[in-house]
Structures are given as structure tokens and as C-alpha cells.
Amino acid sequence: MTTIEGISQIIRWGIIGCGNVTEVKSGPAYQKTPGFELLAVMRRDGAKAADYAHRHGVQKHYANAEELINDPEIDAIYIATPPDSHKFYSLKVAAAGKICCIEKPMAPNYEDCVEIYNAFEEQKIPLFVAYYRRSLPRFTQIKKWLDANSIGDLRHINWHLSKKTSEQDLSGEYNWRTDSKVAIGGYFDDLASHGMDLFNYLLGDIKQVSGFANNQQGLYSAYDAIVASWMHESGVTGTGSWNFGCATREDKVQIIGSKGKIEFAVFE
Template identity: 30%
Template sequence: MTKPFLWGIIGPGRIAHRFAQALAHSGCGNLHAVASRNQDRARSFAQQYNAAVYYDNYQQMIADPEIDGIYIATPHNFHFDAAKRCLEAGKPVLCEKPLTVNTAQTQRLIELAQQHQTFLMEALWTRMLPVYQQVRQWLDSNAIGDVKLVQSNFGFCIDRNQEDRLLNPELAGGVLLDMGVYNLSMSDWVYGRGPISTQVTGMIGDTGVDELMAVNLDFGHGQFGQFTCNFLCKTDNHLTIYGSKGHIRVDQMFWDTGRAKLVVEQQPDVEFDQPYDASGFEYQIMEAERCIRAGWLESPEIPHATTLRTVEAIDRLRTLVGLPK
């Protein structure tokens, strides 16, 4: 019988709860350890999800020989340091998106993964959802003809707490790193490559972070992308893929849904609707476990090259609106 895969979590914040809930899925491993600089938070999280141990020191948890992989769920600006420590210790990493806050940091982590022959994957969980496996089947079967345009929105009116991570430049706040990474990554997923040129209109708020981005992407070969992301208002948060014969519309909250519709001229609409087995994070967890058990350094579903292309696009867009890399 295969030994259960044992996970450690660095940063038991809001999104880590969803990861821990996904481990209830029968195809996933178990939560073994939790680490936080706040011992009470680590203890509380460990008790809630029946983790065997908790730590108030990241390095101690990284050194735990029982752990098979580590999920990093800290704010963006802490990803690089935590992932670097894990890779240098030979501990496989599944790190929340964006993997890092700039291209240089991402390149360094990829180098470390190769140097230490250790798995590294950005937790862009949306790509692994069942709805996108169905969308891929529609695309591969040429159901909508030649793809010409991908459009998406990700927008909400957020709480204006200037100390919150989203609005705090010291915590790598801003809408592009927090929300726009989904728009960019899923556009890349459709075309299988990054944009050759970008245009952007953006708004920088009072705290110095980007609060709205309206972006045009040219992927070459007559294929384009458009998206908006913002902290100012709730938008129609669909993702739509337009082709020469029809379109595919992924439902509201395109990054977190089980519903999509195929619309082709002179044919009945085809709807797909599949609820998650657990929290929705279980699909990326199973993929990470599969790759780690196989001894791979990256996932073929979310390879290093994809992560690198996305952060390169983020750097370009941030530069165009006057933000530092």
C-alpha cells in the first residue's frame, strides 16, 4: 500500500484553509505540519485540521523528515524566501500564485529547482479544474474553429483598509499581482504561449498600488487577448474564448467555477456543470503529488516556462503603468 503523502503548510492564512479542506478528498494526501511566525495561529490551524505538529519557525518545519511536500500560502512578497529555503533543503514546493513578484526571483527559483533536483510548481489551481479540462477538449476538437480572441474580467469593490495586503505596496499589493495573474495565465493557457506585445491603461491609487488595469495582448498569428482587473467595482467576471465558428463562455468567477457553455452557430448550446469534489484545490494537489512521486521537477500542466512567461508579462505591464518591478 502506498504511504500517504504528507504536506506541510507555510502561512496558515485565508487561502491555506481552502488547501487544507481539499485534503479531505480521497485522492489527496494528509496535512502533517503547519508553520507560522505566530505560534497561536499555527496551533489553532493544526488543531482545526488535525495536523500532527505545528511550528513557529519555517526552517524547523522544512527540516521535518516526515514532510513530502510544502505548500506556501504567505503574502506574495514572502514567497521567494520561503520557496528558496525549501528548494535548498530539497523539499518539493507548491507555491501560491504569483510564484514571485518579479521575473528575476522566478528565474532564480527555477534555477534552484534544477540545481537541487527538486519539484517546483506555481499553484495556479484554476488550470486544473474539471471545467477547463472540458474547455480544452472543445478547443482541441476545433469546436469553435480558429481561436481569435480571449476576453476576461476580474473585478470587485474591495474594503478600503489601507493596511490590508491588497492595498499595501510593502506586501506586494496591487490588482495585477493579486487578480490579473489569473487573466494572464488563462490567456496563456488558451494559446499555449505568451503575448508578443502588450498595451495597458492603468490607475495607481493613493497607496501606490495598481487598482485598475485594462490590457490588450497580441499573441501573434492574428490571435488576441483583452482583460480588465480592478479593485473599484464588481464586473461581469466571465472568461470568453471567441473563435471563427462560435465561442466558449466560462461562468462568473471564471477562476473558481465548474460551469461553461459551448455556443456554435446553428447548433444547440452545450452546457458543462461539474461541482468540485472538495474545495476545488484538490485537483492541483493531486497533480503536484503525482509529479513529486514520479520524481519530476515540474508539472506538464503548469510548467516553469508558463510561470515565467506570466511573470514576464506582469513585469512589462507594471513598467508600462509606472510601477517598480
């Protein structure tokens, strides 16, 4: 019996969606975390759900999400589906009164995120989004430097992320990550959301944003080139550029202060 933030029990989790993200990253983590038990998984393809459960030693499997959500033995739900279905499933989880963790990004747009947040806030049920980079040692070290005023008063942050066009993109093979109906920002939604969450952790909440988005390559329906500028509540300014059709991959963040700067990568 493990106590987790005042809850004296084993938290029994169910996963909706058994794609690649749950195979090697999040799925095993839910099984290894003290106080957690991965009790059930769901995938619309029942045979694939059964195969996942067999390979990972999960007791239950479902082909219907509502059956998993309403299973009385399940305490919490991890939604690991593409972002266009996050709102649909999460509102059902909130209605069932269960803890929820949603794979990032929370939803494809701000309005849906607010609706999801309010649904859990009204019932005072814990809600999480699967951002984890702020807890990695190299980023906690950067936070310590910033808190210690190691580069003086903070002035500005800039991030440039670019990568080559993938073989999958060039082939025209379907990829939900670049389908505007699923994720209008394309790889920005999938990757840049990690960095923006990290910047909120390092520099405080963002209060104002502006930007532009374009599809330069015409290979898929989502955006592939995005630029933005923003202001943190602390007064620190920010700029970013993300392009997914460049000659080389680059991942470079600069935090500039009155006495120095810190450079790092979000992913490399």
C-alpha cells in the same frame, strides 16, 4: 502505501502560513487527497499555529519556518504566505531538496519567478504553483471544444474583470493584497493570475506582452486599474482590462474563432 507518479510513499506535507486560504480551501484538500498527509504547519505566531494544528488535527506545529523545512519527516512544503515572502521561503525549500507548492502568484515579479524556477530545476525537484482552475470541469469542457475546432481557427481572447470598491478599501484598513510592497498589482496579482494561467492552458504559452497600470482611486499603494495586450505563441492575440473601483462587478471572457465564439467567466 500510495503510488503517485512513480513515488511509492505517502507524501508528508508541511504548510508555511496558516491564513484564510488554508482554512477552507487548500488545508483540507491536503488532508483529503489520496497519498498526502498534512503532518505539520508553521505560523510566526506560535499560539495561532498551535490553534490551527489543534482545530485541523495536524500532528506538528512550528513558529519557525526553517525548523519545519528541515524536519526530516517532511517530504514537501506548501508555501501559503503573501507573495513578497515566496522567494525567501521557496529558495530555502529548494536548498533542503524538498518538493514545493507555492500559493499563487509565484512571486511579485518575473525575475523572482525565474530565480525560484531555476533553483528547483537545477536539482530536478518538483515545483508547483497553486493554480487549479484549469482542472475544473467547465474549463476542461472549453478545452475540449477548442481542441475539437468547434469555433474554427482561434483568433482572439478578451477578458474584462471589474468589481466595486470594497468596504475594507474605503475604510483604509490595512490589506496586504493592496500593499505595493507585497503585491504591486493589488487585486490583479491575486485574481487575474488565475485567468492568465487558464489562458495559457487553453491557448498555449504567451510570448509577448505590453500594458499599462494606474492607481485611479488613491485608496492604497498598489495598482487598481490595469490594461494589457498579448500574443500567444500560436498567433492568437489577447487583450484584457481589470478595474477594481467600478460601479458593478463584471467577469466576462470571449474566445473568438473563425466560425464562432465561446463566452464564460473565470470566477462567477
